Amino acid sequence: MSALITATKAMGYSDIYLDYLCGRGSACGFYCAGNIDDAAAGLDGRNHDRQQIVEILLKQNRAYGASSSTLASIERLKEQDTLCVFTGQQAGLFGGPLLVVIKALAIVKAARLYTQQLKRPVIPVFWIAGDDHDFEEANHTFVLDRQSESVRLEYTAAPSREVPTADITFNDAQCLSDVKTLMAATLGQTDFTEELYGLVNRCYTTDDTMVSAFGKFMTKVLGDHAPALFSPGDSAAKQMAAPLFKAIVSHQDELHDLLNERNRSIVDGGYHIQVEKKEDSTHLFCNEDGRKPLLRDGDRFVLGDKSMTREELLARIDSEPQKFSPDVMTRPILQSYLFPVLSQKGGPAEIAYLAQINPLFELFNLAPPYHMARASMTIVENRFKQLLHDNHIEFGELTGDIEQVINRVLALTFPASLEKEFTQLRQDVEYHVNKFAEESLRFDPALKKSAEQTHGKIDFVLKNFESKVFAAHKKKSQQVRDRIYRLHRTLYPNRGLQERCLNISYFVSRYGMKFVSYLYNILDSEEKSHQLVDLSDFET
Structure with missing residues (x-):
């Protein structure tokens, strides 16, 4: 079961993204294809080297251990009318944040729908x-550990220089062992961790790069719901990309004019620019003694301390295409150059910067895809679902000041008038004891001392009871506070959405690999609101 939460700025979303979701203002005008049908029609008659890209995909995905259904899906790309729906992410450790799994599952589901x-x-x-x-x-x-405290798992052996993650190997055995040990110590032992830790050990070895380990891990975790995985670092893919790299170099003036004009339009529409680039950027990188930005200087191009003419740069792309790669602005262009891209599903930051680069599709004679917001969700385990319900806590409250949430809950649970009521009770008892004492003294004045002692004992008992009530109040308040803090750390860890922080291994350790299939079945790939997914229907 799931509930829908309207996206807000409190969740870290930009104005242009929110307006795009709702169809407000000028935001939608910054995106080309208006719907899936238009995007598909725009791809008719376009030529792509389908045979070559299929061979690359098959080679890569076989190396990752892809299922027969994934490989069969790749084979279909040979057919002229087959289209692609894309998403993507960095090769994060152990698959990176949960949103990576959500993205992958969503495009598989979307592909079937389209x-x-x-x-x-x-x-x-x-x-x-x-x-x-x-x-x-x-x-x-x-x-998360057993106290729902977030624990950072980190491979700390950084490369000596900036190189593509496809070239970074987990070659520090001790560092790799340490991060695996920390994972096991944090998640502990459950009915499902033996399978999880075995998978981690098989995928993350000292022979693996960040990309190969990521590819193997994602392939196995997603199972039959795995999309085709593509790494652009493949030498054959670089050969295919070389003509586009050369076109980017040859159309620098037009490229910058289009981007500048679009950026001005975005600002005039009342929005901020997501990606700021300097005028000397070519929007390409070159991997030579580390990955460096390729810059332009008048009619020449600069790489580190080396300067070259346009002709020299074009010749170098021809001879060493494997060294070149796009930046964030030209990566979607390369994607549509290599593949017949029907739709690109992106997160808030991606959708925001895609507004900037849409004019480039026409510049390079490419069909623009239909840009859509990716699926977004928070997973609510049953213990936290009950806590939300019992204390009338809305998910949106967790994005604000958690102390205000706690104070509101405690105010509802423990009346603020409690101390006042105790004071009134003691005053009432004192009044009635004194009145009774006055009546009794008419019979025997010697009873005065006994009356005072009786009043003192009653007052002592009331004070003692009051202390016990407030001690229980304090204890119960701390329990409530602790539970709400734990809720907050789980649903909004590190002051951000759960999907941007927690790793899938936390949930697999608690619910097993079939948890991924549950997510696939319950998520809505086309839903623009944030999906709050509870596990009441999940069976281990």
């Missing part, structure tokens, strides 16, 4: 950003 809708084959492809050199963003992930 196949039915268009009455033509659509296959899912996941772009592994193996050209990316941001090691510090991909080298870690988070799981």
